[in-house]
Amino acid sequence: MARISAPELLHKKEKGEKIAMITAYDHAMARLADAAGVDMVLVGDSLGMVIQGGSDTLRVRVSDVCYHGRCVAPALERAHLTLDLPFMSYQVSAAQALRSAGRLVQRGMAQSVKLEGGVRSASAIRAIVEAGIPVVGHVGLTPQSVHAMGGFKVQGRDAATAARILDDAVAVEQAGAFCVVLEMVPSELAAEITRKLQIPTIGIGAGASCDGQVLVCNDLLGLDARFKPRFVKRYAELESVITGAMAEYVSDVKGGQFPGTEHGY
Numbered sequence: 001m002a003r004i005s006a007p008e009l010l011h012k013k014e015k016g017e018k019i020a021m022i023t024a025y026d027h028a029m030a031r032l033a034d035a036a037g038v039d040m041v042l043v044g045d046s047l048g049m050v051i052q053g054g055s056d057t058l059r060v061r062v063s064d065v066c067y068h069g070r071c072v073a074p075a076l077e078r079a080h081l082t083l084d085l086p087f088m089s090y091q092v093s094a095a096q097a098l099r100s101a102g103r104l105v106q107r108g109m110a111q112s113v114k115l116e117g118g119v120r121s122a123s124a125i126r127a128i129v130e131a132g133i134p135v136v137g138h139v140g141l142t143p144q145s146v147h148a149m150g151g152f153k154v155q156g157r158d159a160a161t162a163a164r165i166l167d168d169a170v171a172v173e174q175a176g177a178f179c180v181v182l183e184m185v186p187s188e189l190a191a192e193i194t195r196k197l198q199i200p201t202i203g204i205g206a207g208a209s210c211d212g213q214v215l216v217c218n219d220l221l222g223l224d225a226r227f228k229p230r231f232v233k234r235y236a237e238l239e240s241v242i243t244g245a246m247a248e249y250v251s252d253v254k255g256g257q258f259p260g261t262e263h264g265y
């Protein structure tokens with residue numbers, strides 16, 4: 001089965017088909033996401049938090065994303081693979097952005113790359129698209145700007161910032177991106193942007209009107225029970241399932257119930 005292409009994802013909007021996107025960072029999770037029918041798998045720079053244990057995404061490097069891309073890509077039979085351009089891998093110049101995007105394709109096995117920012121990132125998006133690499137934009141809450149934004153907060157609550165986010169989304173489309181992530185913006189603003197753009201919008205904390213949705217796999221699976229922001233729907237509570245199973249294993253080993261004769265040679 002062929003993997004879904006960027007043009008196919010773009011056309012889902014005119015066909016009225018929603019796009020389901022999920023993050024994955026390793027082969028096992030990517031295989032399950034693909035089997036579940038996910039359209040797009042994202043190796044997000046969220047790996048800085050959920051894999052590396054950081055408090056933000058700022059220390060992730062292009063080589064980290066490439067490594068996880070190479071773990072994920074061979075597991076995908078159908079889903080499209082997008083890799084994130086990490087902090088300071090594209091902000092310096094369009095030439096730097098193109099070089100980094102090229103590495104994500106050649107060494108990370110990306111089919112497309114994602115980068116944050118609208119108006120300020122338009123020249124980078126244009127350079128990457130002109131080189132034949134499909135781009136996913138990302139506006140609203142842009143986690144790589146966490147210090148400028150004063151935390152991971154909803155963006156666009158007042159008229160001035162809402163207008164700026166709309167301008168950003170339009171700039172992303174005009175620069176040639178084939179879809180755009182809208183993160184943590186009011187549902188009404190996301191609906192307006194979705195109506196205005198020809199390219200699909202993929203929401204995270206942006207309401208139901210977006211053309212698609214994305215969630216971090218660890219969040220939707222409940223791998224960390226302590227983390228439950230409003231925008232996450234938990235489809236499983238795997239923290240308790242996994243710790244329960246591991247505790248049973250520990251008890252079996254210590255009590256001599258594992259391994260049994262059936263596990264030996």
Ligand code: KIV
Nearest residue numbers: 023044045046181214
């Ligand atoms: O890094 C990431 O996982 C992301 C998604 C949450 C959109 O950017």
